[in-house]
Amino acid sequence: MNQAAPKPPSLPVPEPVALEHSRQLSRHIASAIAAAHGWVPFDRYMALALYAPGLGYYSAGAAKFGKLASDGSDFVTAPELTPLFARTLARQAAEVFEASGAAHILEFGAGSGRLAADLLLELEALGRPCAQYAILELSGELRERQRATLSAAAPHLVDRVIWLDALPAAFSGLMIGNEVLDAMPVRLHVRRDGQWLERGVTVRDGSFAFVDQAGATPAALRDLAPDDGYVTESHEAAQAFVRSVAPVLARGALLLIDYGFPAREYYHPQRAQGTLMCHYRHHAHDDPFYYPGLQDITAHVEFTGIAEAGIEAGLELLGFTSQARFLLNGGLLDLVGTLDATDPLTYLPAVNGVQKLLSEAEMGELFKVIGFAKQIDGTLSGFAGGDRSHTL
Template sequence: MPTVPADATATASPAPDALPALIARAIRAAGGWLPFERFMHLALYAPGLGYYARAARQFGQLPRSGSDFVTAPELSPLFARALAVQLADSLAATGTDEVWEFGAGSGALAAGLIEALDALGQPLARYTIVDVSGALRARQRQRLAAHGARVAWADALPPVLRGVVVGNEVLDAMPVTLLARRGGRWFERGVRIGESIEALAQDGQAPAAIKTEAISLTWEDRPTALRPPLEPAGTHDLVTEIHPQAQAFVATVAEALRRGGAGAAWFIDYGFPEAEYYHPQRSEGTLVCHRAHRVDDQPLADVGDKDISAHVNFTGVALAAQDAGLEVLGYTSQGRFLLNCGLAEALAAADLPTRANAMKLLDEHEMGELFKVIGLATPGHPPARGFAQGDRTHRL
């Protein structure tokens, strides 16, 4: 499981330079160079300062809401209703009555799933949320207050678990290791302090709190024995990612479910199978930042004020789960999965605004194709309706 702070509680109005200064101190403490994986962890999860630990709004449909991006549960309530159909099947198949959600965001998915499962006659005894952000926990508690004691929060997954695990856009937010191939040699890409700040430090002018405009971060590559699981063909220079934290997390979930003897896990995220992820034409990698519903590729700029994420290697997810004792139920696009779970019928009964938003869940140019769904379960789980048509497991 990835190393994250147990409770990244937001503080009131931290100094604007607090996170860059924290990262600068971490770089100095590490000898002047910080692996990108560690930088990304601090940028997103540093207690009270990181992007997901601050008291600011991340999720919403439009920039004027102050949000940076929209997730499927925020976009349409029909997402949760369709996903609940598959979760109800998995709860019945495993004889369990608890859902665990990782990275619950605003609580929109939790609210939708609890209500939809009640309507489907598969009420939950408990819905447990694991979220590293104290700020997000506060919003979740407010949104889910009506469900009372059925909703609980935990700092970590227990070593033994019976139930169904859900992760919507959680794997992409786990820190990645950056690799660069240059001149046929492999390097790990990390972060160091820019020369201007190094000069200030040498002159004794760079105290713990450095003015934001004075902090300069830059890339530095160091030779490494690390390699991507599938080396891109050719000899051209490129940048890519590997995902040790996400795969360790999936293995931890799988081991807990295996020990419990009955359960399933469903992950929805943007990503590719390994052959597509490490295709030679994807020479710039997949690392992206989101701010005010715009995308950029500059993670070292405006640290803490924007999301940083990388696409998911679903082959790595599947292998991590299988190695820990789970079976792969299927893998397909989000659009196909939702249609298999009855979204078309729900659309037919919905009003026009609801239909317009929900179509973005299916549209190939929106979330329908880029986002994928993978299902994992302990042995004995029946075939999953979410993969009844369009299963792509053979491409993992």
């Protein structure tokens, strides 16, 4: 495989060791494409680029989460911005513990382990300790990082944490996933001559390239007839994930937080180039073939399909709202009010983080929270006002 030329040219060039890693993963993906007679659907390419054992972006050692490109990271997530995110969610967890009678959390895709550590600490501080915190994580490398974060931040609570290799048979308590759905592989679709084609990946002249071919049209696109050239995604893996989790929840709630839109907005005719995005050293661009294994590849979440998958699989929709609304309802500003405003070293970063979480121009409006419930009464205070379930 040729090494992909940097695109756009402003992106930083990786170190030689990283380049070699990317070459190895590229060869691995190329052989999977050859084994599939020269073409794989995009979701297969994305699954390999992110999760190929020992090589994929999430399975190997890239720094990934962090605040600055200089620390080798590619993007920042809410739990990394400020512990006030987790501290607000801890209050929602306490409500679920109360309603379900089970002080248990199951976190999907726990990243660096930051959310787990801060949730455990805050629940303890609230006098509502979490009895067991289970993490289901695809990446072995991240498991080790999570263990290190927890051991450093909450050493006396680390024995409450278990790592699962698969979903348990049954679970009661709070299931939670922050920015997990957006990391699930998507299929790509292109409108051409009044038909939907599926966009897949081939190897041409030693580089990856898109090739569009006829294929089954996903249900979400069947009633859409946008202009020629329109590109979009379908989210079979994320929906299958919700369907697989639903029967496991015996009593409690499932909260999924991520960027995205309801179907009507997602598949708007003006969103003509879809939502596929890549992150490398805090630069966002749209080339999924740029150094496979060294960059994140993601798509926005289509929440109507997520809601339908959950409801069809037996969950009750608890609510759907913006991240800003959910955190404000959940008491984020009360927590800010308890900080020591005379200590600029802690106060300013905290207020900066809160501003990013809430601002319409940053994460406040683009990010949404969808909640499902099983066998519990009432709702969560996070959905008490500004529920947008009717937009799904």
